[in-house]
Amino acid sequence: xTTHTNLNKQWKLKARPVGEPTLxxxxxxxxxxxxxxxxxxxxxxxxxxxxxxxxxxLNDAKSYIEPVQIGDVMRAGTVGQVIESxxxxxxxxxxxxGYAGVQQYAVSDGKGLHKVDPxxxxxxxxxxxxxMPGMTGYFGLLKSGEPKSGETVVVSGAAGAVGGLVGQIAxxxxxxxxxxxxxxxxxxxxxxxxxxxxAIDYKNENVKKALKEACPKGVDVFFDNVGGQIxxxxxxxxxxxxxxxxxxxxxxYNNTTPVKGxxxxxxLLVNRARxxxxxxxxxxxxxxxxxxxxxxxxxxxxxxxxxHIVEGxxxxxxxxxxxxxxxxxxxxxxKVGEQQ
Amino acid sequence: xTTHTNLNKQWKLKARPVGEPTLxxxxxxxxxxxxxxxxxxxxxxxxxxxxxxxxxxLNDAKSYIEPVQIGDVMRAGTVGQVIESxxxxxxxxxxxxGYAGVQQYAVSDGKGLHKVDPxxxxxxxxxxxxxMPGMTGYFGLLKSGEPKSGETVVVSGAAGAVGGLVGQIAxxxxxxxxxxxxxxxxxxxxxxxxxxxxAIDYKNENVKKALKEACPKGVDVFFDNVGGQIxxxxxxxxxxxxxxxxxxxxxxYNNTTPVKGxxxxxxLLVNRARxxxxxxxxxxxxxxxxxxxxxxxxxxxxxxxxxHIVEGxxxxxxxxxxxxxxxxxxxxxxKVGEQQ
Numbered sequence: 001x002t003t004h005t006n007l008n009k010q011w012k013l014k015a016r017p018v019g020e021p022t023l024x025x026x027x028x029x030x031x032x033x034x035x036x037x038x039x040x041x042x043x044x045x046x047x048x049x050x051x052x053x054x055x056x057x058l059n060d061a062k063s064y065i066e067p068v069q070i071g072d073v074m075r076a077g078t079v080g081q082v083i084e085s086x087x088x089x090x091x092x093x094x095x096x097x098g099y100a101g102v103q104q105y106a107v108s109d110g111k112g113l114h115k116v117d118p119x120x121x122x123x124x125x126x127x128x129x130x131x132m133p134g135m136t137g138y139f140g141l142l143k144s145g146e147p148k149s150g151e152t153v154v155v156s157g158a159a160g161a162v163g164g165l166v167g168q169i170a171x172x173x174x175x176x177x178x179x180x181x182x183x184x185x186x187x188x189x190x191x192x193x194x195x196x197x198x199a200i201d202y203k204n205e206n207v208k209k210a211l212k213e214a215c216p217k218g219v220d221v222f223f224d225n226v227g228g229q230i231x232x233x234x235x236x237x238x239x240x241x242x243x244x245x246x247x248x249x250x251x252x253y254n255n256t257t258p259v260k261g262x263x264x265x266x267x268l269l270v271n272r273a274r275x276x277x278x279x280x281x282x283x284x285x286x287x288x289x290x291x292x293x294x295x296x297x298x299x300x301x302x303x304x305x306x307x308h309i310v311e312g313x314x315x316x317x318x319x320x321x322x323x324x325x326x327x328x329x330x331x332x333x334x335k336v337g338e339q340q
Numbered sequence: 341x342t343t344h345t346n347l348n349k350q351w352k353l354k355a356r357p358v359g360e361p362t363l364x365x366x367x368x369x370x371x372x373x374x375x376x377x378x379x380x381x382x383x384x385x386x387x388x389x390x391x392x393x394x395x396x397x398l399n400d401a402k403s404y405i406e407p408v409q410i411g412d413v414m415r416a417g418t419v420g421q422v423i424e425s426x427x428x429x430x431x432x433x434x435x436x437x438g439y440a441g442v443q444q445y446a447v448s449d450g451k452g453l454h455k456v457d458p459x460x461x462x463x464x465x466x467x468x469x470x471x472m473p474g475m476t477g478y479f480g481l482l483k484s485g486e487p488k489s490g491e492t493v494v495v496s497g498a499a500g501a502v503g504g505l506v507g508q509i510a511x512x513x514x515x516x517x518x519x520x521x522x523x524x525x526x527x528x529x530x531x532x533x534x535x536x537x538x539a540i541d542y543k544n545e546n547v548k549k550a551l552k553e554a555c556p557k558g559v560d561v562f563f564d565n566v567g568g569q570i571x572x573x574x575x576x577x578x579x580x581x582x583x584x585x586x587x588x589x590x591x592x593y594n595n596t597t598p599v600k601g602x603x604x605x606x607x608l609l610v611n612r613a614r615x616x617x618x619x620x621x622x623x624x625x626x627x628x629x630x631x632x633x634x635x636x637x638x639x640x641x642x643x644x645x646x647x648h649i650v651e652g653x654x655x656x657x658x659x660x661x662x663x664x665x666x667x668x669x670x671x672x673x674x675k676v677g678e679q680q
Contacts, residue, residue, distance in 0.1 A: 063610050232601070246609045261572070261601030269586045269617030270403050277609030 008033045009336075010073050010103030011316045017058055019256040020324065025058075026074075026317050033105045041085040043096060043106045043113075048313070048334040049077035049127035051161070052225070052323050055253040064279045073101040074316075077132055079116070079123045080106070081339050090115070095339075097126045102316055104336055121295065123339070128331035129298070129305050130291050133161035136247060136280040137223075138290040141166045143283070144245045144276045145221040149174030152215050154234055157225030158199065159186035159306075160323075161331035162247060165294075166223045167196050168303050175221070178214045180207065180230060182326040189329070194304055203326075208233040218242075226251045228260050235264035242273040254324055306330030348373045349676075350413050350443030351656045357398055359596040360664065365398075366414075366657050373445045381425040383436060383446045383453070388653070388674040389417035389467035391501070392565070392663050395593040404619045413441040414656075417472055419456070419463045420446070421679050430455070435679075437466045442656055444676055461635065463679070468671035469638070469645050470631050473501035476587060476620040477563075478630040481506045483623070484585045484616045485561040489514030492555050494574055497565030498539065499526035499646075500663075501671035502587060505634075506563045507536050508643050515561070518554045520547065520570060522666040529669070534644055543666075548573040558582075566591045568600050575604035582613040594664055646670030 007030045014027040036042050057068045057075055068075050078100040082090050087110050090096065098113040100106035116126045128134060140162075147153050153170040157163040158179025167190065170177045178198045179190040187199035198214035200207055207230055211219070218239035224231050227249025238244070252259045268275060283290070297303035308328045310319045313336040322328045347370045354367040376382050397408045397415055408415050418440040422430050427450050430436065438453040440446035456466045468474060480502075487493050493510040497503040498519025507530065510517045518538045519530040527539035538554035540547055547570055551559070558579035564571050567589025578584070592599045608615060623630070637643035648668045650659045653676040662668045 064612075227606075246605070248609070249606055252606075258603045259606060261603040261605050263598045263601040265601050265605070265615070266567075266586070266589055266592075266599060266617070268615060269588070269619065272404075272617050272619055272622060274614050274616040275605070275608060276614040277606070277612050279609065279612055282612060 006033060007031075008103055008105040009313045010101070011313070012073050013058065013068050013070055015070065016060060017254075020254045021055070021058065021317065021320065023317050028314070034107045036084055036086055036107050038086050040107050040109055041082050041087045041090045043078075043080040043098070043100050043108055044083045044337055044340070045078045045080040045100050045104050045106060046335070046337045046339055047079045047124050047127055047309075048102055048316075048336055049131065050320050050323060050328075050332040050334055051077070051132065052248050052250045052253065054320065055324070064281070073103050075099055076102045077127055078106075079126050080337075083340060093340075095123060097131065102313065102334075104313060121298070124307055124309060124331075124333050125305060127333055128161055128307055129165055129294055129303070132280055133331060134165055134294055135283060135287055135290055136278070137162040137165040138169065138294060139280065139283040139286070140245050140247050140278040141169055141221075141223055144278050145170075145223055145243050147173050147175045147221050150176075151220035152176045152178065152217055152239075153221040153223065154178045154180065154211070154215065154219050155223040155225070156180040156230050156234075157248070157250060158190055158196070159329055160225060163223070163225055164190075164194055164306055164330060165303070168194055168297075170221070171195050172297060172302055176215075176217075178211070180226075186329060189306070193306070202230060208236060211237045221245070223247060224249070228252055231262050232260075232264045235262055235267040238267055238271050238273050240271050240273075242271055244268075244273065244275040246275060246277040250324065307333055309333045309335050311335045346373060347371075348443055348445040349653050350441070351653070352413050353398065353408050353410055355410065356400060357594075360594045361395070361398065361657065361660065363657050368654070374447045376424055376426055376447050378426050380447050380449055381422050381427040381430045383418075383420040383438070383440050383448055384423045384677055384680070385418045385420040385440050385444050385446060386675070386677045386679055387419045387464050387467055387649075388442055388656075388676055389471065390660050390663060390672040390674055391417070391472065392588050392590045392593065394660065395664070404621070413443050415439055416442045417467055418446075419466050420677075423680060433680075435463060437471065442653065442674075444653060461638070464647055464649060464671075464673050465645060467673055468501055468647055469505055469634055469643070472620055473671060474505055474634055475623060475627055475630055476618070477502040477505040478509065478634060479620065479623040479626070480585050480587050480618040481509055481561075481563055484618050485510075485563055485583050487513050487515050487561050490516075491560035492516045492518065492557055492579075493561040493563065494518045494520065494551070494555065494559050495563040495565070496520040496570050496574075497588070497590060498530055498536070499669055500565060503563070503565055504530075504534055504646055504670060505643070508534055508637075510561070511535050512637065512642055516555075516557075518551070520566075526669060529646075533646070542570060548576060551577045561585070563587060564589070568592055571602050572600075572604045575602055575607040578607055578611050578613050580611050580613075582611055584608075584613065584615040586615055586617045590664065647673055649673045649675050651675045
């Protein structure tokens, strides 16, 4: 049996946020590390995934997944290491991805846990391009966006975990790719590092005007992570039979007023275009195909991985907010432990 | 050569409306009946189609069709009779559908004119179930809505030209059909005459609450002619993989403020649903198939035709407004002449 410290630092939901989640909404707790029974295993959490979707899980509303309940450890995707096992399927030392939550240790009966190989890709990657954001971008773009070579693909939140991947896959598919992101550094990165054809800095540019210049042939696919005014601006530039993939609306998640609906949605009618929502879980059976293809692109150098790793479970409430302030640059990950 | 009166009463666009079109926007004109040259023919207009889409044609904006220009005779679908012909393809006495505009006589070179047979169906029908609204409803529902037997289909503007047809076709396809319309009479008509399973009176009921009752299994297909709050209400009730067909947004066409975008559009994401715009002209090649099938349903009694015919070209500005006030009951048609 591996030794471990006796404390399990964890963050629980204290109260549902109205608007932006603040410190008031969270309960920091130091619990005993739990012990395991037959058929169970103990995971030491190494990396916690921080994703915009987490904001939605805090609302007490019907959605694609149950809300996190008050008093629960906050739900989060994680990579961890098995440090004790009474489960036939897992051995001490195994690396596993799953939803262990925002804490340092978790007991599991093995359900929803999957072993991953750190020799094939860095562990954090399993929360990014080989994890939920990767699967979201891959299936969302290819199945709903259906980009064809020569078409123009626009992606918002382009320097984020999903957006960066979507743009790069669209490039691999032979499209003209335009990213929308906040700030000069991110825009420069999209072009210089990820190979986007153009980038629009929504914080400093008139997006509608910039889109006209960056998309002289109009927009065939829009992969939207942000919603709000940017969605409305892109709607004015779409082509006949355009496809708009609704992946998220991070600009609206902390609203205390109603969500801003796309005022220009009748552009769908004028252009016989479609707007479709996606949720990653629908493609679970095909994850291995996507992981293999993405892994291949990484190895061949066609796809670059950008991660933003922040250390220390104590920082969770502030680090989560980086997503909504647009402060993360690449996939945001909280490092909470060292592998043994 | 047939004799005709020497006046051609017509309505021209005088000024683009801001908000609701009023008398100020129209120019009533009594012109000479034009004479024809070689390869031309003269049409006496019998019926003029009044459709919500006409409001869009008045705006100077990029759309699926060129705007009507100031000083032009107002564009409109028509059924007429050829009363003089120097065109090889048409003979005096032929009945023709086309876009002769809001006037009593029109010269044509035959382009865009199609002969119709009054023995197969009443002439006015060629502006309704066998015309543009018919094709819109048929292809919009079947191609974009993709209703399956046992599913729940909701249609707004259900007592209008398109909505009434859509609901009846959905019934033929084995769906549960719920119509949304304004007023008790229309709702009663939908159930008693057209065979809808339920009807919601948006003028006197809480639509969201009524939808919950009328659609206990949720909404699989929504065919939307009205937009605005009704679209938002239906979005709260859609099922996994629902299809929303955006055919129009009559509630928004006379807005002087920005169109109300669907605040609940993220329901598309939660439910992996899609919203798609349609325009009838994309299916021109398949019109004959649709007309044959619709004609068959009428003959077998499975499909009922409801028309609202107003007489007199002089009434055009007011009669057009009936559409936006929800005063028409069935396909709105202006009768402007008698066949010879």
